Amino acid sequence: xTDISETVPSKAGHSSIIExxxxxxxxxxxxxxxxxxxxxxxALVMRLWELGGRTVHYDEAIHLHYAWRLTQSDGTFLGxxxxxxxxxxxxxxxHGPFQIEFTALMFKIFGDTDVTARLGYVLFGTALVAxxxxxxxxxxxxxxxxxxxxxxxxxxxxxxxxxxxxDIIMAFFATTLLILMWRYIHEGHRRYLYLASAVLALMFAxxxxxxxxxxxxxxxxxxxAAVNGGRPQLRQISLxxxxxxxxxxLLLTTITLPQWSAVSGIVQDVFGLTLANPDAQTGxxxxxxxxxxxxxGAPAWAGKTLLLPVQDLPIGAHVAAIIxxxxxxVWLVNRAAVTNRSLACLVGAPLAVTAxxxxxxxxxxxxxxxxxxxxxxxxxxxxxxxxxxxSAFVYHRxxxxxxxxxAAIPTFVTxxxxxxxTPVVDLQAVVDGILPSEVTIGAAxxxxxxxxxxxxxxxxxxxxxxxxxxxxxxxxxxxxxAGIFYLIWAALYTTLFTNMSGVxxxxxxxxxxxxxxxxxxxxxxxWYYYFVGLPVYELLPAVFGIAGAVYFLKKRDxxxxxxxxxxxxxxxxxxxxxxxxxxxxxxxTLPLIFLSAKFLGDLVNSIRWRDALRQGAGGLFFxxxxxxxxxxxxxxxxxxxANGQExxxxxxxxxxxxxxxxxxxxxxxxxxxxxxxxxxxxxxxIASLLLSFGIWSAIRASYTFDDSxxxxxxxxxxxxxxxxxxxxxxxxxxxxxxxAEATFxxxxxxxxxxxxxxxxxxxxxxxxxxxxxxxTCFKDExxxxxxxxxxxxxxxxxxxxxxxxYLLLASSHTDSLDAELADYDKSEPLHSLLWYPETYRRPSxxxxxxxxxxELQKDVEFFKNMASSxxxxxxxxxxxxxxxxxxxxxxxxxxxFSR
Numbered sequence: 006x007t008d009i010s011e012t013v014p015s016k017a018g019h020s021s022i023i024e025x026x027x028x029x030x031x032x033x034x035x036x037x038x039x040x041x042x043x044x045x046x047x048a049l050v051m052r053l054w055e056l057g058g059r060t061v062h063y064d065e066a067i068h069l070h071y072a073w074r075l076t077q078s079d080g081t082f083l084g085x086x087x088x089x090x091x092x093x094x095x096x097x098x099x100h101g102p103f104q105i106e107f108t109a110l111m112f113k114i115f116g117d118t119d120v121t122a123r124l125g126y127v128l129f130g131t132a133l134v135a136x137x138x139x140x141x142x143x144x145x146x147x148x149x150x151x152x153x154x155x156x157x158x159x160x161x162x163x164x165x166x167x168x169x170x171x172d173i174i175m176a177f178f179a180t181t182l183l184i185l186m187w188r189y190i191h192e193g194h195r196r197y198l199y200l201a202s203a204v205l206a207l208m209f210a211x212x213x214x215x216x217x218x219x220x221x222x223x224x225x226x227x228x229x230a231a232v233n234g235g236r237p238q239l240r241q242i243s244l245x246x247x248x249x250x251x252x253x254x255l256l257l258t259t260i261t262l263p264q265w266s267a268v269s270g271i272v273q274d275v276f277g278l279t280l281a282n283p284d285a286q287t288g289x290x291x292x293x294x295x296x297x298x299x300x301x302g303a304p305a306w307a308g309k310t311l312l313l314p315v316q317d318l319p320i321g322a323h324v325a326a327i328i329x330x331x332x333x334x335v336w337l338v339n340r341a342a343v344t345n346r347s348l349a350c351l352v353g354a355p356l357a358v359t360a361x362x363x364x365x366x367x368x369x370x371x372x373x374x375x376x377x378x379x380x381x382x383x384x385x386x387x388x389x390x391x392x393x394x395x396s397a398f399v400y401h402r403x404x405x406x407x408x409x410x411x412a413a414i415p416t417f418v419t420x421x422x423x424x425x426x427t428p429v430v431d432l433q434a435v436v437d438g439i440l441p442s443e444v445t446i447g448a449a450x451x452x453x454x455x456x457x458x459x460x461x462x463x464x465x466x467x468x469x470x471x472x473x474x475x476x477x478x479x480x481x482x483x484x485x486x487a488g489i490f491y492l493i494w495a496a497l498y499t500t501l502f503t504n505m506s507g508v509x510x511x512x513x514x515x516x517x518x519x520x521x522x523x524x525x526x527x528x529x530x531x532w533y534y535y536f537v538g539l540p541v542y543e544l545l546p547a548v549f550g551i552a553g554a555v556y557f558l559k560k561r562d563x564x565x566x567x568x569x570x571x572x573x574x575x576x577x578x579x580x581x582x583x584x585x586x587x588x589x590x591x592x593x594t595l596p597l598i599f600l601s602a603k604f605l606g607d608l609v610n611s612i613r614w615r616d617a618l619r620q621g622a623g624g625l626f627f628x629x630x631x632x633x634x635x636x637x638x639x640x641x642x643x644x645x646x647a648n649g650q651e652x653x654x655x656x657x658x659x660x661x662x663x664x665x666x667x668x669x670x671x672x673x674x675x676x677x678x679x680x681x682x683x684x685x686x687x688x689x690x691i692a693s694l695l696l697s698f699g700i701w702s703a704i705r706a707s708y709t710f711d712d713s714x715x716x717x718x719x720x721x722x723x724x725x726x727x728x729x730x731x732x733x734x735x736x737x738x739x740x741x742x743x744x745a746e747a748t749f750x751x752x753x754x755x756x757x758x759x760x761x762x763x764x765x766x767x768x769x770x771x772x773x774x775x776x777x778x779x780x781t782c783f784k785d786e787x788x789x790x791x792x793x794x795x796x797x798x799x800x801x802x803x804x805x806x807x808x809x810x811y812l813l814l815a816s817s818h819t820d821s822l823d824a825e826l827a828d829y830d831k832s833e834p835l836h837s838l839l840w841y842p843e844t845y846r847r848p849s850x851x852x853x854x855x856x857x858x859x860e861l862q863k864d865v866e867f868f869k870n871m872a873s874s875x876x877x878x879x880x881x882x883x884x885x886x887x888x889x890x891x892x893x894x895x896x897x898x899x900x901x902f903s904r
Contacts, residue, residue: 040150041138048134048157051707052127052166057119058710060723063838065169066764067099069122072108073770075500076117086501089113094441095498095507097302097518102497102507103210104171122767126173130166133177137602140184143191143564144599148606155598158696160542160703161590164718167707171212172591178208179218180595183571186222187564190229190249195482198256202486205260206493210511213519214592216265219257221574225567226254232563244478252478259475259483260490263467266460267302267517279305279456280463281517284525293445300443302518303509304460310452313432315425326422330359346401350408354394355415361390362419366429405481413472441506441514460513526583528720529852533864534585535576535593537845538717541885542702543594545695550597553604565603572596587718587841605692613681621674622683628671629687630694635664641886644879705888714888717841723764724836730813730901731768737811738777752807753779756796760815761837761899783818798825812902819900829902840895844880 061069071093078090089109095102107125115121134157141149156162166173182204189197208215229250247255270281282299283289290298291305299305334352341347364387371380391412398408423429432451436444475483498507539547550572557565576593579585617623642657653661675684706716712725734755755778757765762780772778782795801824802808808825816834819826847867852860871877883889 037141037146037150038138041135041153044150044153044157045131045135048153049127049131051157051163051703052130055708055710056123056127056167058708059167060710060725060727061119061122061764061767062168062170062723063721063763065122066723066767068104068108068169068171069767070763070770071099072105072112072122073117073767075105075109076112077774081503086503088501091500091503093500094504095500095510095515096441097213097510097515100171100213101209101211101511101515102500103207104169104174106497106500107174108169117770123167123169126166126169129177130162130173133162133166133173133180136177136180136184137599140187143187144603145606145610147609148603151606151609152599152602155546155602155696158700158703159546159594159598160699160706161594161718163703164707165588165591168588170588172214172588175208175212175214175218176591176595178204178211178215179592180599182208182218182222186226186253187567189253190226193249198253198479198482198486199489201253201256202260202489203493205257206490206497209261209264210494210497213515214589216516217575217578217592219261221571221578223254223257224574225570226250226257228570229563229567230254244474245480247478255474255478256486259471259478260486262471263464263512264516266464266467267513267515267520269460269463270302270517270520276459278459279307280460281520283521287524289524293443295445297443297445300441300514302514302516302521303441303444304454304456304513304517306444306446306454307456309455311455311458312452313424313430314428317428318426322426326426330418346403349397350401350403350411354397354408355411357390357394357397358412359415359419361387361394362416363423364390366420366423406476409472409476439505439509441510464512523583526853528585530585531846531850531852531864532580532860534845535580535590538587538590539593541717542590542706543597543699545692545699546594546597546601548695549601549604549692553600556604556607557600565600568596568600568603572600587720590718605689608685608688611682612685613683617678617681617683617686620678620681620683622678622681622686625671625674625678625684625687626690626693628667628674629690632664632667632671633691633694635660635667637882637886639664641879641882644875644882646879712836712839712894715841715890715892715894716888719839719841722839724839724896726835727765727768727837730835731765733901734769734772734778734811738772751779752809753777754809755779755811755813756781756809757813758783758815758818758899760817761813761897765813765837783814796825800824801827808904810904814900814902816898816900819902826902829904832901832903834898834900836894836896837899838897842890842892842895844884844890844892 075089075091075093078092080086080090089106093102093105093109099105104125108122111121111125115124134153137144137149137152137156140152144152162173162176182201185197185201185204188194189201205215205219208218227250230248233248233250244255267281273280279291279299281302282291282305284301285298290301291307292299293306299307334355337351338347341351364383365380368380368383370382370386373382394412395408397403398411403411428451430451432453433446436446472487475487479486494511495508496502498511499505500507553565554569554572557569575596579589579593612622639653639657639661642653671687675687678684705714706718709716710725737755753776755769755772757769757778757780759780759782766773766780769778773780782790782792783798784791784795785797785799786795798814798818799821812826812829815837819831822829822831847863850863855863880891
């Protein structure tokens with residue numbers, strides 16, 4: 006296996022194996038750059054083409070709604086944050102805040118349309134195509150270009166680059182982080198660590214799949230550290246001498262360790278705690294003290310409490326504590342020579358930090374100047390004191406690690422003492438300031454539940470360990486990395502520091518929520534879900550990714566093995582995860598594309614092209630895919646074909662004979678050109694065939710907007726009827742009311758059932774804002790979700806009562822056409838949401854009631870029956886090639902009522 010030290014550039018800038026080229030060095034523009042530019046332009050055009058044609062998806066509508074609200078809201082002091090308003094508070098059920106804020110920025114710049122709603126995702130999807138260029142010195146120039154082509158034309162990546170979900174954004178960040186890791190390990194520039202810190206912050210502010218990416222790259226770094234430095238490196242005591250692979254592992258660990266704290270919720274039952282409150286659907290949710298549903302993913306505000314302060318000490322005890330602190334400082338000075346340096350750093354700086362923390366906690370001069378609740382004078386003086394302490398360390402060039410301790414320990418001890426022994430904490434004010442509004446503590450005493458005490462302890466310990474390891478490893482440069490990470494992370498989670506509860510939701514509830522969701526198992530898909538979806542859309546990377554993994558493991562190619570680990574662990578993790586969705590195919594496809602691209606690139610480079618073509622190997626490029634097509638045609642005919650007729654026709658036998666003849670010629674050519682590796686052209690030809698098939702699948706999935714193709718990529722997709730309905734409503738908005746003389750009520754000319762809020766709300770956002778339309782409840786009393794504001798369709802309207810001209814009602818509310826609906830014309834059923842009919846499921850399955858052994862046994866039996874059934878094979882081939890499917894969509898329907 007290649008040793009990393011062999012590929013590290015020398016002081017002269019050269020490697021003994023490969024030459025590391027800097028991007029744009031010399032500003033050359035070769036055929037490689039021209040190829041990349043062409044592919045990027047094609048990718049951009051494909052992603053922009055008819056971008057607004059598809060009806061928005063249910064999840065898209067949620068993200069777009071909150072992004073739009075953010076642009077419509079006002080800022081805080083002096084209009085901050087200026088680029089948009091503040092009407093957005095992070096909630097983990099929508100994943101990270103980055104996509105909301107980035108989409109809001111797109112709206113602010115370009116306006117809010119169906120195209121601009123997806124424009125940000127297009128930009129990230131296109132940028133992803135360009136990323137392999139910066140990996141070309143390692144994956145190979147051919148492999149890099151092939152990766153770009155596959156990223157541009159992948160059916161899954163193209164579809165979700167034109168889709169308002171954050172998975173394509175995560176794909177860009179994950180690939181970028183991998184390349185930064187690899188380049189740091191082989192080139193050693195600190196700038197890669199700084200860039201990686203920024204990418205990590207953006208990842209964790211985008212989606213919780215960031216945890217998996219970090220875990221996989223950490224595993225790769227660990228493996229490389231073990232191989233490159235051997236076991237002694239992993240056991241070495243001095244972190245400052247850690248090699249580059251171990252160093253990047255330390256970056257991943259120390260920067261993100263506090264974010265992992267909520268994973269402790271997995272073992273909460275063992276200790277009788279509720280660190281990640283379960284979802285209410287499971288029946289295990291711990292309610293708030295007022296009986297409302299507890300905040301999912303957060304520690305439960307229930308159980309035993311720690312009263313604050315633990316003991317309100319008298320003034321004499323506080324004086325004694327201050328004297329004890331001063332005695333410690335005197336002892337420190339006595340251990341060193343009494344100089345201006347020791348007095349400033351060992352006494353003055355800790356006292357200044359302590360005073361600054363005390364000012365922030367007690368705010369003794371907060372009321373001197375009225376500043377709308379902000380303790381401006383206390384804050385300003387505290388900043389001056391802390392700045393003075395830090396300046397003393399810098400001026401006297403005091404050792405960095407000791408400086409950190411002399412600043413951190415007084416901060417921690419002062420804060421802890423104040424919380425435990427003085428009445429400084431107003432728990433209600435703290436809850437209102439930093440916890441989401443869903444957490445209610447009632448009128449109880451100033452007590453902190455044990456769940457929050459333990460959670461705070463875990464988070465604080467993670468921070469201490471993180472800082473300690475980071476500074477021991479990289480010193481002040483680690484603080485730069487941490488500063489980059491947490492500045493970006495905090496800015497995004499708090500909507501540019503306007504909603505501080507985002508600090509809690511980002512550091513604990515974000516991961517806690519998805520720990521809780523594993524029990525819910527949304528989608529309830531079978532474990533083999535991705536085994537079905539991957540070959541339907543991504544056969545090229547699947548086939549050649551597996552072949553590449555075997556090839557690189559035998560060759561012991563380090564990068565190939567790293568890509569294999571990325572692919573295998575990612576596939577395994579998503580297969581084991583309880584929630585399986587089609588957009589998660591993006592994360593599975595991505596590493597397979599890089600793995601297969603490197604493999605195919607190596608194969609292309611292994612061919613002695615001039616000699617191979619001279620010997621006739623070029624024919625293999627056409628013969629091999631023709632043989633595959635012939636075999637597929639015969640197999641489809643054998644299963645009954647499109648007409649369902651048993652047996653092979655004369656045409657099938659002719660094609661079969663031609664296929665056998667082609668295989669004989671191919672075998673002869675492979676043998677004749679073995680010295681030039683010309684047989685590889687047969688593999689390249691088959692790869693080209695699969696690429697062509699993938700392009701057709703991509704076009705079919707991404708540019709069919711009339712719901713005619715039942716695509717597996719669709720899950721809760723918006724039906725095209727919604728756009729048609731909105732078009733008809735635009736005419737009604739321009740007409741005068743039919744009941745202009747009726748008594749005024751809160752009702753509107755157009756009323757829409759809340760049950761079709763998403764995704765229809767996106768289309769009527771302006772009409773609703775202008776008062777032309779309203780969403781309302783049409784449930785009957787006794788129906789789940791009913792409240793006093795709901796309109797009963799069973800009640801006949803009074804004379805002169807205002808009646809809407811147009812109603813849109815969910816199908817569940819249209820059983821009776823009497824009373825209010827008597828004078829309305831009812832439409833045919835219309836589709837608001839679409840789901841693929843899930844023909845891959847085992848008939849009459851009940852997976853939630855089966856243990857894993859029983860489930861696996863029944864699945865194996867199901868697979869055996871499918872494998873031996875001609876009809877099953879005909880259905881599989883018919884859908885795979887033609888999207889021929891007997892079953893229609895699963896739908897959520899609505900009706901329009903007009904008068």
